[in-house]
Amino acid sequence: MVAIALDIGATKFAAGIADSDGSVRDVRRVPVPETGVWAACRGLLEEVASDAEVTAVGIGSAGPVDVPSGVTGPLNIPEWAAGFRIVDAVQKLFPQAAIRFAIDGVCLVLAEQRLGAARGVSNVLALTVSSGVGGGVISDGRVVMGRTGNGGHIGHIIVPGNEEPCACGGFGCLEAVASGKSSVRWARRHGWEGETGVELAAAAHADDPIALETMARAGTALGTAIASAAALLDTDLVVVGGGFAQSGEPLWKPLREAAAAHARLTFLRELRVVPSELTDQATLAGAALLATQPA
Numbered sequence: 350m351v352a353i354a355l356d357i358g359a360t361k362f363a364a365g366i367a368d369s370d371g372s373v374r375d376v377r378r379v380p381v382p383e384t385g386v387w388a389a390c391r392g393l394l395e396e397v398a399s400d401a402e403v404t405a406v407g408i409g410s411a412g413p414v415d416v417p418s419g420v421t422g423p424l425n426i427p428e429w430a431a432g433f434r435i436v437d438a439v440q441k442l443f444p445q446a447a448i449r450f451a452i453d454g455v456c457l458v459l460a461e462q463r464l465g466a467a468r469g470v471s472n473v474l475a476l477t478v479s480s481g482v483g484g485g486v487i488s489d490g491r492v493v494m495g496r497t498g499n500g501g502h503i504g505h506i507i508v509p510g511n512e513e514p515c516a517c518g519g520f521g522c523l524e525a526v527a528s529g530k531s532s533v534r535w536a537r538r539h540g541w542e543g544e545t546g547v548e549l550a551a552a553a554h555a556d557d558p559i560a561l562e563t564m565a566r567a568g569t570a571l572g573t574a575i576a577s578a579a580a581l582l583d584t585d586l587v588v589v590g591g592g593f594a595q596s597g598e599p600l601w602k603p604l605r606e607a608a609a610a611h612a613r614l615t616f617l618r619e620l621r622v623v624p625s626e627l628t629d630q631a632t633l634a635g636a637a638l639l640a641t642q643p644a
């Protein structure tokens with residue numbers, strides 16, 4: 350008997366055997382194809398399950414989601430963007446299993462609070478900054494799900510002074526300004542010639558002026574949004590993970606400065622913004638915790 354954790358990311362699926370301490374064994378990954386997305390996901394789940402009896406599946410998905418309906422609709426997976434009934438599909442594959450489904454931000458904050466930089470903390474905001482910007486909130490010890498399971502979706506709060514169009518249909522969203530993908534796009538528009546967030550970070554460390562300006566722009570937007578959210582939530586701990594958050598001081602210095610400049614109320618004076626300790630396994634670890642939680 351096994352429990353499975355599944356991470357539905359923008360560009361890849363990851364799945365493995367979940368343990369109740371949030372660790373995940375035998376992790377396998379497949380890229381998300383342009384078409385036949387469910388077939389790829391199903392293949393991965395079957396491979397991970399092998400012939401074992403599956404008792405539970407914890408699913409963490411890129412958003413937006415509709416948790417009460419069991420529907421996922423990641424903006425970055427075109428074939429699913431209008432909505433895919435992921436819970437029904439996984440249930441059909443493993444009829445005996447309990448299926449637990451949450452947005453990746455909820456998985457992230459669960460993992461940070463149980464295993465990461467927010468261990469034992471009752472009020473915390475966790476963000477992931479990679480191809481998109483996501484997040485999750487634990488408030489007074491409880492995960493904030495919201496009405497449809499999208500609570501904590503900080504990537505679509507608005508940052509001042511920006512009118513960048515966003516994949517959500519709006520404009521000026523944090524994700525449209527500060528994600529790795531958006532930052533690469535902005536830098537290229539201003540004459541930088543690299544392709545990826547990793548290259549952009551390397552260029553910033555090598556003092557490329559456009560790369561430094563891009564990082565400052567992203568870091569300031571993140572810090573501003575973090576200060577706003579911290580005031581709203583009355584939290585003094587914010588954990589930031591995701592690939593692009595590993596860009597080091599060119600991103601973190603302006604981020605911390607913007608957060609400090611805006612978080613001035615007495616209850617925000619101790620606001621700490623710290624890097625995630627969970628690297629790229631956070632969603633999977635959170636999905637493992639979902640899968641193995643008592644019914």
Ligand SMILES: [Zn+2]
Nearest residue numbers: 505515517522
């Ligand atoms: Zn948006």
